[in-house]
């Protein structure tokens with residue numbers, strides 16, 4: 524099925540780089556920033572400053588011995604761009620992330636993290652609305668039908684009864700280990716801090732810190748598991764073995780889900796796996812610290828995941844929301860509440876393209892809540908692992924017919940990635956770029 528020269532019809536795909544896994548979605552409320560620096564940028568950052576009308580609320584500290592004095596000393600006036608750049612630099616050089624701000628006693632959300640109106644654009648879902656559940660213990664045809672319906676109608680689902688693939692103490696063990704890292708004493712954390720993916724691993728706050736118009740309330744360890752090999756010694760020791768183990772378990776889960784989703788397309792269950800979709804892997808271990816003013820910032824801005832499939836484990840705190848449009852065309856944010864024993868699975872842009880729009884890659888975001896506890900989540904993004912200039916991606920050829928013509932043109936992965944580097948495309952959905 525993989526094609527080695529320019530194809531007459533689009534064929535299936537191959538790789539993403541180890542750290543490329545997000546894109547900004549195309550709707551207006553998503554242009555404020557996006558998760559991964561390498562997926563592009565947003566040049567509208569100056570807009571943010573015009574919304575900062577209450578400088579006295581922007582920076583404050585209950586503690587005179589704060590660790591980030593520069594960030595907090597600028598309370599006197601809303602920051603012009605040059606000051607903002609200096610504040611960002613000071614924040615980054617503190618090397619302790621948002622957690623460091625909280626440790627130093629901030630009692631308001633600093634200016635850098637204020638989002639103009641995190642909640643304005645789309646309402647919350649009515650009570651009782653939830654993303655669907657797929658039970659992996661059902662007979663394969665039933666599970667495949669449920670997964671396909673969920674991927675088509677929601678782009679998201681809870682996966683339950685996956686115990687045959689994952690030891691009973693996971694994912695709790697990896698979530699606890701990631702929390703332990705982010706809650707290490709600041710000087711210890713700081714020794715790991717850095718934006719470069721040295722050896723395939725980085726720990727920093729806001730991968731797009733210097734490009735997004737507003738920073739988010741989140742620190743992240745990021746690990747590239749493939750196609751390049753990661754230097755395991757670069758993983759902080761306090762969470763190393765758990766992260767390595769979780770990578771193995773999520774791969775087993777993703778393999779099972781890809782089989783269901785292939786079957787749901789009416790194709791052999793090995794289809795997505797044979798297209799190398801298990802081979803490019805990025806894991807992000809997020810920590811969303813307790814926030815003094817949860818409604819003035821965001822944990823993660825609305826975005827879609829650009830790869831094939833995402834497997835997410837979250838702790839009990841909550842904050843993930845999925846955008847859903849119902850049969851009447853009404854859109855709202857649905858809480859993907861933590862469900863004990865459930866993983867959250869979502870479709871990425873590449874799978875939407877490969878499935879010729881049968882499956883949907885939908886926007887999601889993380890809002891801060893007023894819970895007393897910091898939130899931890901671990902997402903693993905599965906992308907095609909193989910690459911090459913003569914290898915093309917697009918709707919799976921088996922799905923295209925005269926009644927169902929391909930909705931996307933084929934493209935190489937370097938073109939796919941290149942789209943993200945073009946500023947003028949930053950506000951346009953990736954998927955639209957390849958639409959026929």
Ligand SMILES: O=C(O)CCC(=O)C(=O)O
Pocket residue numbers: 545558807809823828835837843887888889900901902
């Ligand atoms: O933390 C979460 O629940 C979501 C994370 C996410 O969407 C991402 O990293 O792409």
Ligand SMILES: [Fe+2]
Pocket residue numbers: 826827828887
């Ligand atoms: Fe995401």
